[in-house]
Structures are given as C-alpha cells and as structure tokens.
Amino acid sequence: MPTVRDVAERAGVSVATVSFVLNGTKPVTPATRQRVESAVAELGYRRNELARALASRRTRIVALAHPTGEHRFGSSTPDFVTSAGRAARSRGYHLVLWPVDTDGGELRELLGQGLVDGVVLMEVRMEDPRIGVLRTAGTPFALIGRTADPAGLVHVDIDFDRSVAIALDHLQKLGHRDIALVTARSPLPDYGPKVRTRAAYERLCAERGLTPQLYDCDPTAPAGRALVPELVERATAVVLMNEYATFGVLTGLAHAGYVVPRDLSVVAFMSPDMGALADPPLTVLHSPGPDLGRLGVEALIDQLEGTAPTEPALLPYVFEEGRSTARVRA
Amino acid sequence: MPTVRDVAERAGVSVATVSFVLNGTKPVTPATRQRVESAVAELGYRRNELARALASRRTRIVALAHPTGEHRFGSSTPDFVTSAGRAARSRGYHLVLWPVDTDGGELRELLGQGLVDGVVLMEVRMEDPRIGVLRTAGTPFALIGRTADPAGLVHVDIDFDRSVAIALDHLQKLGHRDIALVTARSPLPDYGPKVRTRAAYERLCAERGLTPQLYDCDPTAPAGRALVPELVERATAVVLMNEYATFGVLTGLAHAGYVVPRDLSVVAFMSPDMGALADPPLTVLHSPGPDLGRLGVEALIDQLEGTAPTEPALLPYVFEEGRSTARVRA
Known part of the structure; x- marks a missing residue:
C-alpha cells in the first residue's frame, strides 16, 4: 500500500506539503496541489483515517455499551441496535459494540485503550457504577435510560x-x-x-x-x-x-x-x-426503540461536536389498539 | 492528556527510547526502563492504542456488515449480534456495526477509510456484489452464510x-x-x-x-x-x-x-x-444463531492471525420436539 512518503517522492514535494494538501491545513500553490493530487491518483494512495484520527485526537468511533449477562433483551432490541448503527453512520461515525459487565470493570479497561470519542450506555440501572467509570476516564457519554437522579446527565429514555x-x-x-x-x-x-x-x-x-x-x-x-x-x-x-x-x-x-x-x-x-x-x-x-437508539447516538455526537445543547428526550410508549381490550362486564 | 513526549521529557530520554520500553521493541538498561516506567506512572500516561495500531498497520477492529434495508431479521438476530461482539472481545478485538446497502457501494466507501482489519458479512446472497468489493479492497473477510459457489471463501453457515x-x-x-x-x-x-x-x-x-x-x-x-x-x-x-x-x-x-x-x-x-x-x-x-455469530468472527480472526486453517463450518438447525406434531390420522 503506498504511503504518504511515496506520494511526496512522486510529487517531488515534502511529506508536510502532502499533508497540507490532503488536510487543507495550509494553502499551497495550485501547481503544487496539482502535482500532489496527480501523485495520489497515480499511486492509488488512500488517506489513512487512523493517522488523521491520531493527529486530531478524534477517532470518530463511538461505543454502544450493553450488558453481557443473562438479562433478556426485549423484542425491540434488534431495531434499537441497528438504528443506533445507522445514526452513527449518517453522522460519519462508526459504532462499536462493547459487551461489558454491569459493574464497570470491563468498561474501564476498554476506555483505557483510547479508541472511542464517547460512549452510549444501554440498560441503565438506577445506581449505575459505569457512570463513575466514564466520569473518571473523562469520556463523554449519553445514556439510553437514566439513573435515579439523572440531572446533568445527557440521556434519552422512555417516559x-x-x-x-x-x-x-x-x-x-x-x-x-x-x-x-x-x-x-x-x-x-x-x-x-x-x-x-x-x-x-x-x-x-x-x-x-x-x-x-x-x-x-x-x-x-x-x-x-x-x-x-x-x-x-x-x-x-x-x-x-x-x-x-x-x-x-x-x-x-x-x-x-x-x-x-x-x-x-x-x-x-x-x-x-x-x-x-x-x-x-x-x-x-x-x-419507541428505534427512536431511542438513534436519539441516544445523536445526543452523544451533539455533545462531542458541541452542536447543540442536548435536552433530555423522554418518549412514551406508543399505544396501538388491538382486540384484547373491551368494556368491563357489568 | 500526557503524550509520549511528556513521558520522554520527564524521564530524560528520547521519544524513541520510551517507545522501545512501551512496545518492547529494543532492549534498554534496567535503569532506563525504571525511569520511563516511573514517568508513565507519575504522569498517568496511557498508551494510545491507535498509535500502536498505526505503527503495526493492524487496528484490531473488525466490522460486522449487515443490511440496512427492509429485510426483516429473525428472532435469533439479537443473540447473533451480541455473541459476535462477545467473540471479538474475547480475542481482543472490537466489533463495529456497519449497516450497509447490499450492492456494495457503502461497503466500498467504508473500506476506503482503512479502519478495520477485516469484515464479517451477514445475510449473504447467492451472488453477492459485496464480495467483489472486499476482494478489490484486499480486505480479509468471512461470511456468515455463503454464495452459490463458496469454494475458497471462509464461511460459516447453516446446513x-x-x-x-x-x-x-x-x-x-x-x-x-x-x-x-x-x-x-x-x-x-x-x-x-x-x-x-x-x-x-x-x-x-x-x-x-x-x-x-x-x-x-x-x-x-x-x-x-x-x-x-x-x-x-x-x-x-x-x-x-x-x-x-x-x-x-x-x-x-x-x-x-x-x-x-x-x-x-x-x-x-x-x-x-x-x-x-x-x-x-x-x-x-x-x-444455531449465537454459534454462527461467534464462529463467523472467529473464522475471520483466525484468518487475520494465521492461527489455523479455517474449515467452513456448516451447522444444522437444532431439533426440539414440542406438542405440535403427531402421528398422521388414519
């Protein structure tokens, strides 16, 4: 795979100049830009997103932390997870699944790797030890669900x-x-x-x-x-x-x-x-599972990008009448 | 967040020496190692996994590519996805969810970012355009499912x-x-x-x-x-x-x-x-959904690590007798 060095050599410019062109961080002459772009095309060079992430200290990867254990998911879970994945993707982020225990130990370990910009926590408990872990790590997070006292926590939940x-x-x-x-x-x-x-x-x-x-x-x-x-x-x-x-x-x-x-x-x-x-x-x-998955991811990304003050969203279940309810018998 | 430079400065050594100690790539004297380790501890420096990934050209991130569209997942899907996530984690990998269209266009775009070491493809079609995309990109992959002619493709599927x-x-x-x-x-x-x-x-x-x-x-x-x-x-x-x-x-x-x-x-x-x-x-x-999710991820990781020749696994559905079948009426 061609590297940025190969591109620089082919274009007859410095590695820094290639970086200026690719990242738009400094102006270069049109002729230089042209030489770099031709070299990129000829060599089939692809920018390494990780290198960019490293430079920016932003990975554009967010995690969906969900319990590993015996908790039985409801039937809306698949919608939930896939809609979270879609929401991340539509904002240009990747969603990683983090199956972690509920006491926070495994979450702490994963956060230590520096891979993600933020975390969406699922299946939140009234007192949730994972929140202390996230705060200590200084990692932005959003909850799908909420603790007993969710004031000041970015969250979306069912009403x-x-x-x-x-x-x-x-x-x-x-x-x-x-x-x-x-x-x-x-x-x-x-x-x-x-x-x-x-x-x-x-x-x-x-x-x-x-x-x-x-x-x-x-x-x-x-x-x-x-x-x-x-x-x-x-x-x-x-x-x-x-x-x-x-x-x-x-x-x-x-x-x-x-x-x-x-x-x-x-x-x-x-x-x-x-x-x-x-x-x-x-x-x-x-x-409202699919909405919650999407809103949880969006609340996190809004927070990461500072694009909007995130209001906690509380959505009710949606009523749909079937044929299993009727007037009480006299 | 302290950088490797801060560690080098505090320890009074070069950045390269810090790297030798942290990555074990070259021997250093016990005294130097001690200085670097103290500086790491004092500063609370954490290794940047992305930097390591970049150095090794391995990210230890794998993707689970699943369809975005109208296809209705069966009830075993949640087990499937979470078991895939657990299998990745137990091998020290992260699993990202990639909701992508089935014609391969979105997959091509994501592969271009260089984020993942490999891809597990779900919901495989008899002729699947995503396979050509993966081959062109040179990205290792495993299928959960199989094409009409799966010879030579690493796959696990139902028999x-x-x-x-x-x-x-x-x-x-x-x-x-x-x-x-x-x-x-x-x-x-x-x-x-x-x-x-x-x-x-x-x-x-x-x-x-x-x-x-x-x-x-x-x-x-x-x-x-x-x-x-x-x-x-x-x-x-x-x-x-x-x-x-x-x-x-x-x-x-x-x-x-x-x-x-x-x-x-x-x-x-x-x-x-x-x-x-x-x-x-x-x-x-x-x-055998949970087994398939796990086996698909393991087949990919085995391939990435060259640890084993991966035999395609074909598992039958598991029979469980209820009370809805009986001897035919005379």
Missing part, C-alpha cells in the same frame, strides 16, 4: 409515567377499576424501566383511587400461565410488561375456558408485530 | 440440507407424506437461506417419493392465516420457515375449528422461546 397513564386511561375509559400490573424478573438489580413502571403504576393508582395489584414473574410463558387463577379472581384487566409471560397468560386463559377480552382485558408492552401473533391481536404499548 | 432432512425425517416417522413447506417473502433477492431450504426440500421430496407443496408468503400473521384452507385441504403436516406466518396459521386453524396436531402437524423454524409462545408449544428447528 414511563406517561406510558402507564396511557394504559390506565384506556382501561378506565372502558370502565375497569381492578387493573393488575405484571412486570418481569430480571437479573439486573434496580433495572430502571421496571422500577419506574412499578412506581408510576403505584402513584397513579393512589391518585386515581385504584387498588394496586402488582405481580413480578419470570419472563416465560409458564410463569405467566401460573398467574391466571389469581388474575381472573382479582382483576378485570391486566397490563403486562413481560412479553413472554403475556403469551402464557393468554394460553392459560384459553385452557381454563376464559375469553379475551370478555373475561379479562389485556394490554401488553410489546411490539405490534409481536402483539399480532396473539389471538386476539393485542392492544399494545410499543417501545 | 439447510441437513435441517430440512431432520424435519422430514421427524414427520415421515409419524406417517406423514403430504408435507408442505412455507417460506417467507424477502426484499433481498436470492437470499441464501431461503433458496437453499427450498432446493433441499425439492431434492429430498424427489428422493423420497413425496410430492412437494411449496408456499412463499409475506412474513406476517395474516399471510399465514390466508394459507390455512389450502394447507388443510392438501397437507397433513407443514414445515414453516416464516416465524410470523406460523402464528397466523395457528390462529387460522383454531378459528376454523381445526386442532393442532390432530388435523395438521406443524414444525416451525424458530427459537424454542418463541415456539413456547404458541398453544400448543411448537416442535421447532432452532437456528
């Missing part, structure tokens, strides 16, 4: 308060007052989305004079199925933030002779694609 | 012949002879997995004296549902390589009063997790 309110509004308009919430057990301690959803539900129930009925079960169909007797006994509607358990609830209901939505109205936090797999198709609140 | 044989063996043992195959329409022309699955099915039907019944429909539940009248009329069993349509077939059957597996045995190409969402839980052939 869980608003999302739960949308679900309750829909069901209350249909006359329901006995509305259960089912979340998913996760090996991630104090996982933000779950903590916030449960808190929003409890607060809204209190404000609206509803009795909260909170369940938390494994993210599996059998775990959902096991909840059915108690749900039909105590509730007329259920909101599930647990994709796999949702299908178990539906199967359990069908096998016990119950009909959705006649005997139980069901609202699920899942994609419409997945909701359409159920019978009847589910009323869903779907994650 | 579609073996996978279809496993499905047919299972159903034939249960007495079925009228076995339909349903694949998914894709905007990717000549998409390898589909082409190979259909070809394997036709060849095996011919060898076994079965009459092929081939269907191709959109990857949606309604498209699957629309197939039900013809399936129950013509087949006693169906193999579906179309996750979303599978659920439509099940709903359509239930609504028309048919019972699975009594009236139709169903084998689905999908994850056991997803198969467990159905009622009854489905007999599945599940993608």
